[in-house]
Amino acid sequence: MLQTLFKTIATNADFKNTIWKSFLKRWFVISAMILFVTAIFSEDIYHADEYFQTIEFTNYKLGNINSDMLPQEFRDQIRPWLQPYIYLLITKASYKFGIYSPFTITFFFRLFSAFWAWVMIALCCMMTPQFYICLDQRRFTVYLLNLIGILPYMLVRTSSDALSTSFSMIGFALLFLGSIPKSCTPLERSYSNQLLFCVGLIWGVAFEIRFATAFLLIGFLLWFVFSGIKTLKKTMKQLLVFFVGICLPIFLSTLLDSYAYGNWCFAPWNFIVQFKNANIDATRSSYIFDTLPFWGYFKLVFSSEHTIYSFINPILFYSSIVGIIRQPKNVLSWITTVYIIFISLIPHKELRFLMLIIIPACFLTTFAISPSNNTNNFFNKIWNWRKSWGAWFIYIANFFFLIMYVNGPNKDYFPINKFIYNNVPSNSIVFLIHCQPYYTNYYLRTHFYQPKNVSFIDQDSIPSIKKISQPIFFVTFTDQQDSLNSEEQKVELLFSYQKTNLYSLFRKLLGKKNFKVWRLYKLKLKKSSEASEDFFNTVKRRKTKLLPY
Template structure:
């Protein structure tokens, strides 16, 4: 058989399998189509989501990997590296992907990060598919199966979370797979379940409480014997032992990061002292504080009700200890509950099936909540949104100045970019007045950073500026208007009852003598300090 005939035959078989997958009858087909929608959006999100939800997913994962690739200096890593308080397992897994890709010619780090996001998304989708199939099979009534299948594509937060190179995302995927394999039982599956639970722990130590809940359910409710439980524990211990060697590889010395993490953050209380503490009930207002507020509120209510109405279910046993432990911890962030993302898809059915609320699942209110999540999902699929990003500027600098950059800024805080993608060499000097700018111009053209899309100062006679790049996409036509909005937001933060987040559209100008000025002057200067 010719190669072309083999290829055509393989394509036809794959097309047939996909058609059967998407057109399966009943709730199964609905579930498959919902999964396919989330998979497609996840792939798009992986490409566009260049920023991060929280800096840890970059600095404590990708920068750790970059350090082992020789791209980041250990001195540029966060304080946790010096304290040996973070696991290297996830960075090591990414390293195993990055090395062969770079050897094959994929040297652009932003393209590499896109691949890592896609791989993370694929692993997360695998965990979601396995869990939804397992949970759907456990449902007894057809209306429960249909409702669960129809709800899946409206869990719009999943694609954005799935492509995060964060410890929460990795632990979510690994533990969910561990739970599914443990439910299916069998010696090999229990061993694999233990390994995956150990991997979840070695990505994020707090997932130990998920595993403890699962183990308690296996013993108390499922009545598992001692032999499968020993196999499960052996798998987990194997992962922890392997992580000892991985951490030795990462830190260069023998150490035990789980204890260091416990000592630094819980005994010494560094996290709560540095980043603040919140009351026991804080997650009930922290979690809704995102673009997915309506669906998050519903899921929080459903999670509480599910724990009461389904006390013997494995999802309850796994999630309740994890949730309560995080409520008791002083320092709280919404991302700390992200490992529950996949398991949370089961909460509405467990909570409301068979109640009067169950009839509301087709109401206009339920549809409004679901479609709001879809709208947010589609927005985040193409627009990179996150905390303290400036990844757009970092990408521009990385690709435009491969031989290095010496720039200047009148702003108090210089943009240091991210260590792994910094132009090398890279330097930003602070200017204090126009005389400093003239001194710099005496040596030639100057690259000038600004936190607004307009020039921060009036230029001297005979000096012009050209806009090189701005994170504000309409900088060439509406720079002054954008700066006025930034000033208004700054005034509101300083004097109003509402304190919006700081707006910064990082912009780079090329300033030199003897050229026409095409950069907009600043109509005002945003003052962000409070009264």
């Protein structure tokens, strides 16, 4: 069976074309290198959910935190446990080999995401002959899949968005690579029951990582039914096999969720109830979201929430719309259209919700600019424009963003987290003066990155401390060194970090100051082991005006 499947995949990937095969092999290596380097350096958190909905759940199962330290989603039992338990296995395996650093362990998490992202991109590159006859169109799609600045960074995240995108598109690519095209068109195919069952398993796993994958599934099923309407009886039998494959991971994950939460539950249903309440009647829900109208995504893609989004997203999004218009019967058009409709019906909108269709968007972008049979057609001019100076400007700008995000970090508090973990000794006290290096903007603490035997005390607790025998450190944004040195104590600067981005560099050129600089100081007492209350009050009074980032 596997031998037959591999032969079918090789045929559908057009491996008989040696030039094309060599091209793909070269890009398989390039893709692996980009994803691996990105997994190493992008240590930060893009969105809080990629930490609190996955890693912090794992941290709870490790026994490091209590359930009341978890986000509201835990109490509502709406998050699936499949991804946190995968991370739990990786963490315990790391412990077996004597690896305890949370930063190394989260690198393994990102490497896990990067591996499946690489498999997904490789399969999607191999799938291009099923959509394009022209070699130039295939190559252009391969370039998009591998070099769009946002993709490597987003695909190696520990978020459910990243992992579900990889698994859903792996299933989709296998369905087209493992099936046999009919003579009339490559999109009309003959599927084996074994293939449909295996793809159903993969899509079931994708659903249990992120429930929004169901919207992609609905689009595909609609296309599958309408494309096989002439043989409806056979199509329905195939769908039954497909659904059995999908339901198996859902059933097993429901057992896992019930075990993890401590009672019988069906997380997808809980999610629907809570999300419905949040969007219809906020008084009945634990969640209050910002809302946008149905057409919100058409405007949101221009948002400057994320630098790279503001540049890439409009191009991909609107090119996809053009591609859908030009190829209305294509399966990628169906799944993208249905997905956009469903997430547009949800009042709460975020750019990251578009992550699941970013791979189809690459294919649709190629459709959008592909030439037509009419030599004087507008799209022929667009296709030829891709080699112009204007197009090269876009390519270079995109490459700049690719390098920038491969080389993270994006969040400024990660370097000081790492320094504290590696350099502050056990049984120390770290005072947090007008700053919170272990908090995100969601007011939840990132416990996983905190050293276990170090006490962190907020400035509000300092006046009650009169005598301290442990090593004393404090974190602040202000320059304290010169003003706080005296005959009784000495302040030593151990670490300083300032986030550098285009905005901060521009303000430096203009001579502006008051940038946020994380500083870690060590207090050395000269005459006694007693740290005076006046000293800490002096530290607390020294605030600094910070610029918003």
